[in-house]
Amino acid sequence: MEFQLPEINLQLMAPEIFLFLWALAVMAFDVTTKRKSSSTAGNLALVGLAVTGVIMVFTDQGRGFGNMFFNDSMAVFFKVIFLAAAFMAIGSSFGLTHTRILNHRGEYFGLILLSTVGMMFLASSSELISLYIGLELTTIPLFVLAAFFKDDRKSVEAGIKYLVVGAFSSALLLYGLSFIYGLTGTTDIAQIRSILAHSAVAGFNPAYQESTPIMVMAVLAILGGIGFKLALPPFHQWVPDVYEGAPTPITAFLSVGSKAAGLVAFAKIMIMGLYDLYDPSKAPNDWGILVGVMAAAAMIVGNVLAIRQTNIKRMLAYSSIAHAGYVMVGMLALNSLGLASVGYYMFAYLFTNMGAFAIVALIEDRTGSCEIASYAGLSKTSPFLAISMTIFLLSLTGIPPLAGFFGKFYVFAAAIKMAETGSGLTWIYWLVGVGLVTSVFALYYYANVMRTMYFVETDSPLKVTMSPMAVAVIVIGVVGVVVFGLNPQPIVQFASDMPAALGALLP
């Protein structure tokens, strides 16, 4: 048997390889040293992320490993988001190192880095199996991290729930992918697309007149699997409990990094691979309208249920469900603006949400409370935190000129542009309408936190002493939200290379 080794191009994978070895080194460092300085492991992890970013600058774009690894502009864009999310999550974890994760710092930071490596592999994969492995490497460390407070019942509950849901959704996704492989005979995403488009394969009629039951099952299973990862209804029930129980920096990392990873998986499988099934003029075959319904449900469920929450982590959990809905609206707009708007949205969401969670983590660390009511009087005791939190909440609501506004603006603009192109696409107008109306609900519950911080009188206001690292993370967040809000052009420019990366297949 002749065996042909695929072309190996290790240089393309240099950032991932480095970060992986660094994660092992952080863990090895922690078990071998005698724990003299409590923040060394965290500092090492931050240095590793920064060096990975520098290596990425010098890494070529291109394909390697027999087209299984694909370092394109979309991969680079999302890798920047992953690295930044990990950086800010680790930065806001420093408050924990002194108390609750004292004996397991190496594991804590090492696992965050490993999860980041998984996300980076996921963003670079152009093939179903490497994509799935990237997704697993992303989520398995997060199961452990969610349950990291071993003696806290809520944290353990969060870990177990996330484990069960994650295992179930992975199985569902893998089941769907196996159908796709069975129908097309390949795991290469670009080949899957060309086979579906150009030749009659078992189970699919290339004239798009109808998909066979197997293809429908495949699409449903994949949407279910990714729906769990992205927390789109009806697969969202795990989110509030897991977000509430997990350590707050991990919650932040889940809500930004893990969500962006789910979006990448969606873009790779559904848009790169199954694009030709998204045919607006033939509604019955169309997975687009199904995703549209899930996005609308996410916006409604997330925003309505967030109103009644008294715990700020639960509120932000529901709000993250809503934001997943908004970003899917942009994902459905398959024009050149669509993916760019998704990229910009995630970039804005990165700074906004990581910053907001950094404040929640700091306050939880100092006072042990996540209740919104306990934020009363924060504007008097620490005006810096109150103003920063206000900026983040306004950005989450989508108030100009902050980054969150332009995220929503681009997403809805892309969707409307898409709706104008096709006759069967009037439902996209409805989707945008739902988005605009539910944004008003969002203003109510975000403003409630601001009202509590500024106008509610209390006898025992919070006293929060800051740590330099937490302040640094919050400042990064504020600067990102304001600067990229006032001047969104560079990021949009950066993000608009992505559709080309998807093979220039979009109209």
Added chain:
Amino acid sequence: MSEYLSVLIFAVTGAAIVLFTFFISKLIRPHNPYPEKGVTYECAEDAIGDSWIRFNPRFYIFALIFVIFDVEVIFLFPWAVAFGELGLFALVEMVIFILILFFGLFYAWKKGVLKWV
């Protein structure tokens, strides 16, 4: 569709054979229950106490460490079979793989999980 039909026939036949053998053995076996037959059988010893007790988690950790070597062997076999064709590159790859696994062992060792206290 015909490819999937053979899968269906395979599954149905497999299930039918199992049910059939159960049915046959029920027909021909003698039926003579007495209490000793219902006793939990454990290496010819009388079972002591309930099995629903707390186990020391060390058992699980040892089992997990065993998995390191398990995985290693599973990958070493196909590698050894194809080694002649793959050459030096495969040797380097396998050394890296084993080093990563050994890191796991080193980590567990340093964490003190191999000590049975």
